[in-house]
Amino acid sequence: MANPIRIRAVYKVVDGQEIDTDIYLPHQDDTHSLHPVLINIHGGAFMLGSSEMVNPDQISDCLARGWIVVVPNHRLCPGVNVLEGPMQDCRDLLSWIYDGSLQKAIPDTNVDVDCDHVFAFGTSSGGHLALSLGFGVDRPVAGIYDMYGPCNFSHPFWTTPLPYVPHPDSLSKEIIDQVYGEKPVPIRGGVSLEGQRTAPGPPDMSDPRQAFAFSQISGGTVLKAIYPSEEYDQVDPLKNIDGKFPPTYIVHGQDDKMVPIDLSRDLLEELKRKGVKCDMTEIPGEGHTFAARMKAGSRTWELQRLGFDFLESLIER
Numbered sequence: 001m002a003n004p005i006r007i008r009a010v011y012k013v014v015d016g017q018e019i020d021t022d023i024y025l026p027h028q029d030d031t032h033s034l035h036p037v038l039i040n041i042h043g044g045a046f047m048l049g050s051s052e053m054v055n056p057d058q059i060s061d062c063l064a065r066g067w068i069v070v071v072p073n074h075r076l077c078p079g080v081n082v083l084e085g086p087m088q089d090c091r092d093l094l095s096w097i098y099d100g101s102l103q104k105a106i107p108d109t110n111v112d113v114d115c116d117h118v119f120a121f122g123t124s125s126g127g128h129l130a131l132s133l134g135f136g137v138d139r140p141v142a143g144i145y146d147m148y149g150p151c152n153f154s155h156p157f158w159t160t161p162l163p164y165v166p167h168p169d170s171l172s173k174e175i176i177d178q179v180y181g182e183k184p185v186p187i188r189g190g191v192s193l194e195g196q197r198t199a200p201g202p203p204d205m206s207d208p209r210q211a212f213a214f215s216q217i218s219g220g221t222v223l224k225a226i227y228p229s230e231e232y233d234q235v236d237p238l239k240n241i242d243g244k245f246p247p248t249y250i251v252h253g254q255d256d257k258m259v260p261i262d263l264s265r266d267l268l269e270e271l272k273r274k275g276v277k278c279d280m281t282e283i284p285g286e287g288h289t290f291a292a293r294m295k296a297g298s299r300t301w302e303l304q305r306l307g308f309d310f311l312e313s314l315i316e317r
Helices: 056-064 083-098 101-105 125-134 173-180 208-219 222-226 261-273 299-313
Strands: 005-014 017-025 034-041 068-072 112-123 143-147 248-253 278-283
Touching (some): 005 101, 034 056, 034 083, 034 125, 056 299, 068 083, 083 125, 112 125, 125 143, 143 299, 173 208, 248 299, 261 278, 278 299
Parallel strands (some): 034 068, 034 112, 112 143, 248 278
Antiparallel strands (some): 017 068
């Protein structure tokens, strides 16, 4: 596919800082037909990453389906907690789409926004943020595709150190103060945990934000870092599912050691218990953050596409 049309738009301003989103447009014609919207949220343990760090092949796949793809930045923890930062930003983006602002951001096109079919998708922490658009909002998304997103925060895994994750030799008070003291709170940070082409190579432990993030991941203290109040039920998708929760599809690697697949299996069971339309695909041989490494046309690629097929099945023809 030729390079897609990409437009940058600002969807909110906080403390004088513009928080922006990339908008990718499908092929334009003269029909003025309605186009569903996919919100594509990057991963990064809520502390790292940016809108540039998503899989371009997945974007192309969704554009070929005739969808508008919206890839937002959001404020990064720990300078703001996950509820008031990343979750609130993504929820404000959803309101921005619903109130007609997305349509206003693409005025000179023949692409009309279908606000009845706004979907959410994300990888890793982005999967959690996609799930967060199914609760705590006046109007949830029409469907969710969660790719190995964190949930079930009462599980003992979330306080278990991970010795196989890179970590700094030490974390000085100077580094900690620097990360917490960043003003404004950054919306782009360090590397992507997904290993995207835009950020190759190992983490740079001389970068305070990267050193801080990997210290929390390896030490089993991510939740405390992103939500110090420890009232995790407020931000745990598994604890906020009801019968009105949007249809949800989950994809997870069977060999994931960063977010164990059992957490997604628990989420699936809760969705079923509450009568939510849902399904899950387990990817053999894949660990965490495989979305960036997979090759279009591979077995993994075809299996993960089932999530987008699920969302497409929710569109009335």
